[in-house]
Structure formats: C-alpha cells, structure tokens
Amino acid sequence: MKEKINLREKLSYSIGDVGCNFVYVPITSFLMIYYTNSVGLGVAAVGTLMLIARLLDGVTDLSIGALIDKTNTRWGKTRPWILWSAPFMGIGLVLLFNVPMGLSNGGKLIYAYITYIFLVSIVYTASNLSYCTLLSRISSNIQERSVLSSIRFVFVISFTIILSMITNPLVEKYGWSKLSVIYGIISCVFLFITFAFTKERNQDEKGEKFNLKVGIGSLMKNKYFLLIAIMFIIIYTDMGLFSGATLYYTTYVLNNANLMGMLTLALYAPMIVGFALLPKFISKFGKWKVMMFGFLVKLIGVIIMAINPASYELVMGGSIIKGFGMAPLIVGIFAIVADAVDYGEWKTGIRADGLINSCVSFGMKLGGGLGTAILGWILDWGKYNGTAAVQTGAAIKAINVSFIYSGIVFTIVGLIVMYFINMDKFASKMVSDLNVKRTSDL
Template sequence: MSKNKPTRKEIFAFAVGDGGCNLVWTTIGSFLTLYYTDSVGIAAATIGTIMLLSRLLDGLSDLVMGGIIDRTHTRWGKARPWILWSAVPMGLGLVLMFSIPDSLSNNGKIAYASISYILMSAVIYTACNLSYNTLLSVSAPDPKDRVTMSSMRFFFTMCTVLFINYSCIHFVEKFGWTGMSVIFGGLAIILLLITFFGTKERVHIEQNIVPNENKQNATSSFKLLFTNKYFILLAIIFVINYTILGVNNGLRIYYAKDVLGNITLMGTLTLCFILPKLIGNLVYPYINNRLGKWKSMMLGYVLELTGLLIMALSDTSFASAVIGLVLLGIGGIPHTAGLFAMVADVIDYGEWKTGVRLDGLTNSVTSFGMKVGAGIGSALVGWGLAWVAYDGTLATQTSETIEGIKWVFTFVPAGLIVVGLVVLYFCNLDKIYSQIAEGLAKKRKLI
C-alpha cells in the first residue's frame, strides 16, 4: 500500500472517533432539552434562547480554532494533538451538563445551564470536533480515500446514535442523568484516544507540501477563506442540514411520547431513521463512483423532502412515521459521508485558486455548520414547544399541542430542505474537480 494511503487500521481508528464525539453531542442534542424541561424545570423558551445564543458565539469560536489548527505544528501533526488534548474535557463536560444541582434557584439553574453549555459547545467540542474533521483532509490526500473514510466514519456514527437512543433512557432510569453521562463520557474518551493513537497525518508531512498558510497572517488567511465561494455555499448547507437534524433529534422523543403516545417508540423511530444511513454508508463509495457527491446529494434532498411530506400530510400513525423516517434516512446518506468529503474538495479548490492551503480554517465550516445548525435546531425545538404550549408537568398534552409538535417536526425541516436544494444547485464541485486535481499535481511537482 502506498505510504500516501491510510491503512485499514487507520481507517478504523479514524472512524471510531466520531463515535466518541457523538456519545457527547448526540446525547446533548437528543436528550438535554428533555432533561432541562422535565427534570430541571427550565422553561422551553428559555432553553431555546440559551442554545441559540451560545451557538452563535460558538460559530465565531470555530473560525478562531480553525486558524489555531492551521498554525499548530507538532511531531503529531496539526490536528491530532487537539484530539488528544480535548478527549478528557469532552467526557467531563458531558457529566457537568447533566448534573445541575437541585439546590440551585431557578435563576441559578439557568446560569449553570448557560455557562456549562457555552463552555462545552464553544470551547471543548469546538477544539475536539474541528480537529477531528480536519484530520480527514490531512490524512487522506486521495478524494476516493476520503469518501471511504467518511463512509466508515458515519457507519460507526450511526451505530453510536442507535446505541444512545436505545440505551440512554434505560441508563437514566437505572443510574440517573449524571450516571448516564459518566458512562457515555468515559466511552467517548476511550474512542477519541483510539483515534489519536491510531491515525497519521500525511498531506504536509509525506507530500512535502510547504505549509505556506503560515506565511499568511490571520487577517490574510480569513480574507482568502472568504474569497472561496464554495466555502460560503457549503457553510450554508451545513447550517441547513444540522438545523434539520437538530429539530429531528430534539423533537423525536416528544413525537414518540406525545404524538404517538408511547415514549418507548423513541428507539424504534430512531432505528427507522438511522438504519438506512447505517447500511447506506457502507455502499456510498460505490454510489459516489457512479453519481458523484453533488448528484447524490441533490437526490438525497428530494427523498428527505418526500419523507417529511408523507409524515406531515397523512393521518398520524406509526406506519406513516416509519415510512417518512426511512425515506429521511435514505436521503440523508449522501449528506453525511458525501458532505464531509466535499469539505476536503473545497480545501483543494482554495489551494488551487490561491496557492494557500487552509485545512483548519476551511474545516471550520463543518464545526460551524454543525453547531450553529444544531443550535438553531435546538432553539426551534424550544421555541416550538413554547409556541404549542407544551407543559412538561402534564401527563397528556392537549390535542392542539400534539398537532403543533407534529407540524414543527415535519414542515419546518421541509421548508429548510427547499432552501438547501437551491443552495446546493450552485455548489457543484464535481464538474471542475479534475481541473483542480491536475493543477495541484503540477504545483506540487514544482515544490
């Protein structure tokens, strides 16, 4: 195997790292609102505002962290050391978020929630997840290898999400919210350390590419970044996709509990959404070879929109929910592996156009989009629950509230997908990538 190609062990070590990230972030996205509303007693509208404000701040921290990664040079590389340094804080941060003291006043609980949420999302998770996403572009120079690594990554991600959604409530019932977070946080630390010790950076080290981004000051780097039109378009797509996912993750448990009337269906609904992605990520490299990233992502949006409209316009039933979520899952396949692999293409495009390679800053689009999108999604969940007059103290919600939850769960993501289709239409890098690859190959021979 070429020294420029990651081994199977490296691909595995890379892939499990996102399991570590999701043991933290999926748990937060899927269960933190429920913990705040039903266990801590914080108002849903307040939760939405906290999450949105912290994520907007978080978006700025992503750009700062991207610049820091680009200027990090150690014997481990530029991205791997940050995975090592942030692994333990990730686990501890999760425990802090699910351990609000009962003795605090209501304002004290709000302050605790705000501080712990901002610390986790804007500092710890930013450092960990942005460096993890950057690792893809610096460890795999070949776009086909990036798709393979990204596909395996999301296979493990979906397995982790299923584990979380099936086991979280059971752990909470047995050990409490803090006990659950200790278990998930410990597992996250282990998986992130596997990624650090089992991977290798190549782009700068083995190809002898001059790290010319260091010749740029921070202002010049940001100017170059925002001249890359595909960075801006991809940032919008990331925000849209993770807003949709934030709404889906945040409201799915309410949909099971209140709309379908059975909270134990949460795991099954999640399985319908995740299993197609789980299987699809194993075959996506073949789909990518046939359709390319752009065409498959356009088709994915159409399938997702179809699934949401089926759930929205048909009579409420478990069957319609299954059909809708399965289509949502199938449509989401290229928007996981394909979207993250496209970020590396955007990095190559920037280097081709400007001569400066900005791995960390460009990868900030992933962390920025994920967290701002998830923040907007979480805010929409909180505000949506407030708008439909959700009352966590009631055993059964009113019919108007139940119908409102269904409306927010389906029509809000559907509208976002329509916007996403328009933006993605102008983000077709596949049609020019052969020129990019040829230009970079010539440039690197001269170095």
C-alpha cells in the first residue's frame, strides 16, 4: 500500500534544493569572476582548481554514498545527512567568498583550494547527495516522482532567476563578505525544513545491513547507471560553461553586467512553464520521448543564438527556446535516476540508493567543474585579462565560444547518449514485479 504524499511534504522536499541553490548559484555563476576580478587569480589556475576539486568528488561521492546506504536511524538513511550537513553549507560558503586579501597570490590559491574542496567536495556532496537520494525513498511511484521533480525544479528555477537578478546589485551594496553570510543562513534553514517535514517510505527489507562489496557488484550489473552518469556530465558541463560565461558575456559583449538577470529570466522562465506541463506529457508519452524532444528544441535555441552572438535580441529569443528544451532534461534526468535504482533492485535484488546516486552526483559535479575549467582554459586561450577595462577581440571570441557555440556540441552529444537510456519500455513490468516482491517479503 502506497502512502499518499501531501502538498506540505512535496513543498518541504522541494525547498531543500532551493537551499542547495543558495550555495550552488554563487559557486557556478559568480565564483569564477570573483576569483579573477576581485581576488586577482588567473583564469587558467582557477579553472584547473575547480576541475581538480571535482575529480576528488569521485572519492567523496562514492564514500558518502556507501555511508548513506549503511546508515540506519529512526529518521531513515538520507534525512540525517541533510540535517548534519546543513550548518556546514553556510559556513563553507562564507569561507569560500572571504579570501584574505593580505595573502600572496600563491597563498590565495592555496586558500581557494582548501575552502573549495571543503565546501564542494565534502559538505555539498554530503548534503546534495543525500537530498537527491531522498527522492527514491520518499515514494516508489514513478508518476509521483515526476511530480516531485517538477515541483522541485519550479522552486529551483524561480530562485535561480531571483538570485541572478539580485546578487550583482547586492554584492555592489554589501560585498561578498556580508552576502555570503545571508545566503549561508538561508541555505541552512531551507535544508532544515526538508529534514523536518519529509518522510522516507522505501525502507530496507527485513532490516538487512548494506554490504558495500555486494552493492558495488550490483552496480556493475546496472547498465543504466553509467549512461545516466555520463548524461549528467554532459548536461552539467554545458550548464557550467553557460552559467560561468554569462556574466562575462553581459559585461564584455553586451557591455552591461546587469543584463545577466534578463538573460537568466529568458532561459529559466520558459523552464518553469515547461515544469508545470511536464507531468501530463510524461504521463502520456513517457520520460524518454519527452527528453529526446527536449534535446531537439534546445538545439534549435542554441543555433538561433549562434547566428549573431552580439545581437541581444537573437540571444534572448534563442534563450527562450532553449529554456523550453531544457525543462524536460532537468526534470527527467533526476527522475530516471530513481528509476535506475529500481532497475538495479529488479535485476539483482540489491537496492543501492546511495551508491547509484553517488555516481550520478559525481557526474553532475564533475560536469559543473569541467564546464568551469573549460571556461577558464578557453578564456586563457583568448588572453582574457580580469584587470583590463576593455578586452581584446580574441578574448571576446573566447567568451562567445564559451557562452554559445559550445552548447551546440554538448546538445548533440547529449541527444546521442539519451537514445540509449530508454527505461520506459519496461517500466510498468519493473514496478509491478518489485511491488509483488516487496509485498511477499512483508
């Protein structure tokens, strides 16, 4: 018997990712330019830092994923990790955006390495991995998961738009020192709400303890987890490049840094509309077909932007179309992770929520780090100078490559990989078989 998830719990679940976003948005959209323009670090050095830190996530994601699977408390497996990591999310953000100006460039870089790895590779991993794993334990109903994912991303995208519009003016008024404290507190509070008002329903059968060796063995037999992890790398590398390059684009190509909010609105507002419509479309056509269609729409949007990167009107129009295409990709990719957890249990009898989510979480963060690293390397190739008032033609070209042209490549590659991730063809039988098995084990 499936317990119905009420609106309060759905909203409480969704607000947790908003809390993560008060940390994630500053890292992906503002940290690079903070390091290069305010702290004075080189773009290539910053890009390499972020990639190295994300490679370390391979170790921390797997380790924390295994610990989540071994966790057994009266609160469940994932919710305790959300609770424990919440205050450190705020502390880590404050440390990240308060590089001591009295240090040498080498000292600043070392400080950046330590604080970035602490927040992104350890704390954010523990928080966001447990949060993502929570979806597969709240409900086993595939349609319910799609609804939860849709509500979650309506919240996330709405706040991403708000943060993109208000952060630059707030930084100019208060500076990153004070603003990081405000954002850190909000992040902590929202994560506490998720912990307090959600419930884990998919409990381990007969109280069996998770065996890491057996769990990894079952993971190797789950062909979909690897494909999904690759998809996360593709999507989030693309998003990391785009997010990191947006402020550079508006500052140096459009000559108005505050237009970042409008471009973010043009991209994300259509996504919110798409999120609201997605449950009905997914129910009718399935996640796979909807996601394939999303890639095609996104590709059209990016091509329109590429016609003339200096045209604010074309880039705005292309961003709107791209946003409609992104909606099914963002909702769908997280929903099929939970399906992959079920697939592993269906095929092997082992339910490895934490391990599977750790792999896709690593793909997500590696993609974000790789996107930022590629941005740094492209800007360095274009001889970008963070202290210069006017950039050279080569630097402007590098910004356009990062902001627009790279999106065409990643969208085509994503479409190809998505072709091989069709779990809809056996989803009904999988859910039916698992329900029968769980009922017989009671």
